[in-house]
Amino acid sequence: MVARFSLGYIVSAAAALAASAILAPVAAATPGVTVSPGMEIRQASNVCTLGYVDPAARIAYSAGHCRADGPVTDREGNFIGTVSTSMDNTPDGAVVRTDQVISDYETITLASDVVINNILPGGRQLVADTAPAMAAGQPVCHFGVVTGESCGSIERVNNGWFTMENGVVSQKGDSGGPVYMPVDGNKAVIIGLFNSTWGTFPAAVSWVATRQQAGADIGVVNVAAAQDANASATAN
Structure with a gap:
């Protein structure tokens, strides 16, 4: 826990x-x-x-x-x-x-x-296309109105939610923000909505x-x- x-x-x-x-x-x-x-x-x-x-x-x-x-x-x-x-x-x-x-x-x-x-603030189009099955180590980015865009990797996949590490950050006001996988220079696939911080790890609920x-x-x-x-x- x-x-x-x-x-x-x-x-x-x-x-x-x-x-x-x-x-x-x-x-x-x-x-x-x-x-x-x-x-x-x-x-x-x-x-x-x-x-x-x-x-x-x-x-x-x-x-x-x-x-x-x-x-x-x-x-x-x-x-x-x-x-x-x-x-x-x-x-x-x-x-x-x-x-x-x-x-x-x-x-x-x-x-x-x-x-x-x-379109995300950074210029990428955010789409709800099918994303690869989530797994630890996959690259991921998050955008929040306080912290902006931060990227890292999935730390652990749980039951309908997941945690992130290696550079993903968050502050108050970021709740609900998009969590996504960049797929090319101009597009990103949504994989979650930012939820909270569990322990030291930012966490999101799965988009699926x-x-x-x-x-x-x-x-x-x-x-x-x-x-x-x-x-x-x-x-x-």
Whole structure:
């Protein structure tokens, strides 16, 4: 077992599983606001990093423990979307067994008028293509709004989450940020969302496990309902 240190700026104590869905119409964003992976997002007093943006579905992902009441905004306070589903069963201020399953994600239904791209701050396109099976020693990078991009290797693969070493760093505010494998000079494949630090090792939840969990959660189905409600409200 390893000790955990949370990396959200301000997060509530939530050792139990938390899941919810919001079906209200999505409000309009400030014109010209761009949403992209690796950007800073704010939810009430919580400051985190956006992990992945799906341009087709207009849904973004970050860490579930970043969730707070109210809308999601960028660092300037511009509205970008609403949390549609969130889940976090990360042990709080304790230890975790390496065989324990960790779920820590939120989906954000993006406002209809935000500009979306999938380009990381460093210029690489972040894609959700199939990645090699994760194993210790594989190269990996992480982007957080506080530490920027740092690269190293996978330290250990656990049950739906993994730890990193050899250069990967993190600070408060990096939670939810993308963890990825660079595949060429202009592209990176997402493999996880940054979760926390366990012992001395930065850790992330697996992207594959997150997508599987999201697909099983009823709240994800309700994302489409929220978009339909928004379209209906706009039409009326």
